[in-house]
Amino acid sequence: MEGFSVRWRDLYFNVEGEEVVRRAFFSRNPVFDFKENELSERLRRYFRGEKVSFECKLELDFPAFTKRVLKRVLEIPYGETLTYGEIAKELKSSARAVARALSMNKIAVIIPCHRVVSKNGLGGYSWGVEVKKALLRLEGVNFP
């Protein structure tokens, strides 16, 4: 299996896939060899707190609605957040459906689903809300 892992605090961020990103997720231990490429370099800078954007090909093998949600989330700029409801309104859907679509996101950070929060509260995150909070703080967003 090809990919790379970069360390961030006490976690490892793993990206699976070379040309096309298949998955990206956090884990306690590295699951790939440390291989450098352009994307890993950007991620390293991102985790250092630099404002970087990721342009890479993603494998989105999802139903139509889910893809629309993910594509919209991809456009949220660094350091900004939207609520599930706001996205739902744009897509003429409901907050609950948007949340469900996001929960299928296999590609953390690169698809910035951590920038989607609930209206009063934080919402959820597949790799734990602590990670979500840490990512938001890294981008300069404050949370109670």
Added chain:
DNA sequence: GAAAGTAAAAAAT
């Protein structure tokens, strides 16, 4: 096709 299951939001209490 129907019903359950959501990482939500608004309304009601």
Added chain:
DNA sequence: ATTTTTTACTTTC
């Protein structure tokens, strides 16, 4: 501040 509708989309019968 907690509880109860309302909500729409995927998944799984």
